[in-house]
Amino acid sequence: MGQDTRLEKANEAYKKFAFIEAIKLYNEQIKKGNNSVELYTKLGDSYYFNSNYPEAANCYAKVLANSNDSHLEYYFRYAQALNNSQKYKESEAVMKEYYKKSGKKDLSEDWNEIKLMEGIKKQSGRYTFKPVEINTPFSDFGGTFYGADKVIYSSAKDTGVIIKRKHSWNEKSFLKLYTADITTDGGLQNPVAVKGDVNTRYHQSSPAITKDGKIMFFTRNNYVDGKLGEDKNGTTYLKIYVAHNINGEWKDVKELAYPINSDGFSSAHPALSPDESELYFVSDRGNSFGNSDIYVVSLKKGGYVGNDVTKLSDEINTLGRETYPFMDSSGVLYFSSDGHPGLGGLDVFAAIKDLSGVYHVVTLGDGVNSSNDDFAYAINGKNKKGYFSSDRGGNDDIYSFTENSPPIFDFDINPIVFGTLKFTSGGPIEGVAVDIFNDKDELVKTVYTDAQGKYKADLEPFIDYKLVYKKSGIAEKIQIAPPFKPMEKREYSFEFVNEMEVVVDNETKTMKPGDDLNKVLDLKPIYFDYNGYNIRESSKVELNKIVDLLMTRPSISLQVNSHTDSRGRDEFNMKLSQNRAKATVDYIVKHGIAADRVNGTGYGETRLINRCSNGVPCSEAEHQQNRRSEFIIIVK
Incomplete structure (x- = not known):
């Protein structure tokens, strides 16, 4: 009766998870001749839950050798205990027996020492780490x-x-x-x-x-x-x-x-x-x-x-402890898990779903993992620093680490942003810079469109992005991109106006820096009254054409050059041309064009385009040719 009472106390301790006390009481029973399968089962579990894997393996071996109706889970736990004791060949053999008895797909090869160590080696060497100062005894x-x-x-x-x-x-x-x-x-x-x-x-x-x-x-x-x-x-x-x-x-x-x-x-x-x-x-x-x-x-x-x-x-959860x-x-x-093959005890694993929703699991390798229990892993995704225990x-102690490279999965987990950029006229736009900014407005990378106008960039998931499309000759565009999911593929494609093309009288003309819009747009001359700088009403119609073009082509700026004929004093003509240039610029700015896009210069009579210099008799029509404005294209 006394022995029954001690066994009852052992079982009560086991139920209460007081495994240290249970181990002591069960071993007393063994010394007194109690070698029941139930006792060795509970004793093995008590060792197992206290990371004493060699003793747990010894107990489980007795359980499986003396019982024909042992739970299949004990084959799995026995294999775990052997693996955690670095008895990899024995562990693989027990796992093979487990899969045979369970009828499940045979994955015992994952417990093979060579394959296991190759996987661990592949993931190892990616960290630098050290204990932290706050650890105590x-x-x-x-x-x-x-x-x-x-x-x-x-x-x-x-x-x-x-x-x-x-x-x-x-x-x-x-x-x-x-x-x-x-x-x-x-x-x-x-x-x-x-x-x-x-x-x-x-x-x-x-x-x-x-x-x-x-x-x-x-x-x-x-x-x-x-x-x-x-x-x-x-x-x-x-x-x-x-x-x-x-x-x-x-x-x-x-x-x-x-x-x-x-x-x-x-x-x-x-x-x-x-x-x-x-x-x-x-x-x-x-x-x-x-x-x-x-x-x-x-x-x-x-x-x-x-x-x-x-x-x-089941790719994550096993018959062990996750x-x-x-x-x-x-x-x-x-x-952390002791149900996935590892170095022993609890090892830390990384997992992510593929596009079909299936988790892929990899060990974090030697360094983070050891033959002891390794757990409570946390990492800051921005600076790649973190802690594990x-x-x-x-x-139990805390270790700080720096991750020098990410876990190696058998597929790319980063999301991708891609697209095609074209002109409204149909052709692709090559060489567009796509600047990508993170949620702190920091430039993280720049990619460029190829000859087909295509671009592609890998991103980090779960971050707000801003994409800025820029190239000389097209209007800059900003695209706000909400956070991407892992492996998401998202398209942003656009059509742009070719700022260096314009249709005049159903004819498409290509502009280039240095061209005069008078010739490109086939404008009527911008005339001013003799000795005056007020813009004529007839000329406002032509200036409005220039304003319309600048409105739809923000990359284009203008240099407005104003000239006079040779009549009158040189000093007067220089001042007159400057006032005419200013009046022209003021008109364009007043109608909605930013002031920093239009600059005006007066040249007086220093740039005559015909023979009508001082003292040369010329007709009014000839003098009128010199009283002109030029609108020279500048591309920023």
């Missing part, structure tokens, strides 16, 4: 961005308790949330406990904060009205809560409603999509095997969560 992990210069992270430093961070926590270990300042080199300093009502005597962890800094989702024990909530068996699970920033303090803490939370399962580790329209989180709902999966639910403004909870596909999701500004989903040093 206790558990410190996470690093959620809070504004431009702070993070919020979790620590047990004030409780003096070193814990194992797992899907379910031991109730004697207390985590609180702290803020820390980001240094110029990506380090962390000045840790301060988060102000407000978020921190309690129980666990708080893994926050997700909106870009405006007003709303925070976070993980906490089921804690309501000053006491722990429990299920019918007395087990306390994790829940996701939301808090609002009120004058710098996190207040108005509320539990998210079902189907996010329940007293009968855990939900934890919230993460926001880049546009904050979705909330990703982890839950063990519907999974009695002790594993966790990643889910997503819609999110509305103000932090209101929908009820459309969806489990991510946890700590994070989505960067490019739409890449990062998460690992117990590779014997305890």
Whole structure:
């Protein structure tokens, strides 16, 4: 009876997730001769959930050798434990057996040591990283961005308790949330406990904060009205809560409603999509095997969560543990898992959907990942700096990193903007500069149209862009481009007026810099009265033609040259021509053309176009030829 009582206590500890105590009690039973499959199953799980994979593998080997009706999941978990113990050949063999018994597509090759190491090598060497200054001898992990210069992270430093961070926590270990300042080199300093009502005597962890800094989702024990909530068996699970920033303090803490939370399962580790329209989180709902999966639910403004909870596909979720999701500004989903083949323990993976909606998953490689647990990855999409956590040093610590190159997927994830630019007359426009500005009005790249008038540019997703089309001889155009989704292909094609072409009397004429619009437009001469500079009514009709042309051709500017005949004093004629040039410019500007596009110069009688110089007898018609205005084309 005493032995039965000790076994009952062991099973009770197991149900309470007190795995350290369960390990001690189960081993006592083994020494007393209890070698049941059930005992080794629970002992193996207790080792497994504390990352003691060699001992877990030993237990699972006994379970599978002595039971013909073991759950298929234990083949998977046994393979995990072997993989995490770097026994890759044995792991691949067990996975092959798992797929054979399950009838699923055989993916055991993914666990092959050569293939696994080739994939890891391909993704390795992309980071530089180091521990941060705020790490303590206790558990410190996470690093959620809070504004431009702070993070919020979790620590047990004030409780003096070193814990194992797992899907379910031991109730004697207390985590609180702290803020820390980001240094110029990506380090962390000045840790301060988060102000407000978020921190309690129980666990708080893994926050997700909106870009405006007003709303925070976070993980906490089921804690309501000053006491722990429990299920019918007395087990306390994790829940996701939301808090609002009120004058710098996190207040108005509320539990998210079902189907996010329940007293009968855990939900934890919230993460926001880049546009904050979705909330990703982890839950063990519907999974009695002790594993966790990643889910997503819609999110509305103000932090209101929908009820459309969806489990991510099997490319992400496995029979292992998927946890700590994070989505960067490019739409890449990062998460930790021990169910995907890796270096051991929890490894960090990156995933993104292709155009058909299928996730492609890759490891982040050696450096971020190790043979220990690596998790809580977060990256700033703009400066490529971030944080992840690992117990590779014997305890959970935070590491800062700089990503020197992005994860390598088997397809291009960047969106593309493209288009074709043509003249209204039908021909393509070659050499148009397409300047692309980001949401900070910074020029990020310039591309040019080819001989067919086509252009194409790769962009970053989830960013507002402005495209500016420019070339001498066409009107500049600005196109506002709302954020692109990953791999989106969006077309912006336009027709432009060829500013250097004009139709006169049904004839298309091509203009060039230095041409005189008098000849191009076949204008009647712009005449002035003798010794005067008032524009004649008949000449206004011709000037209006010039105004119309300039209105539709903003790249064209004019140099107005005014001349007189030779009669009268030279000084008088120079002043007269200057006044005529000014009168002409003033007329054009008054009718809607920018003043910086029209410049006037008077030349007096210095540029006669016939023989009628001083003292030479000429007819009035001959003198009239010299009293002229020129409109010389300048292209800016």
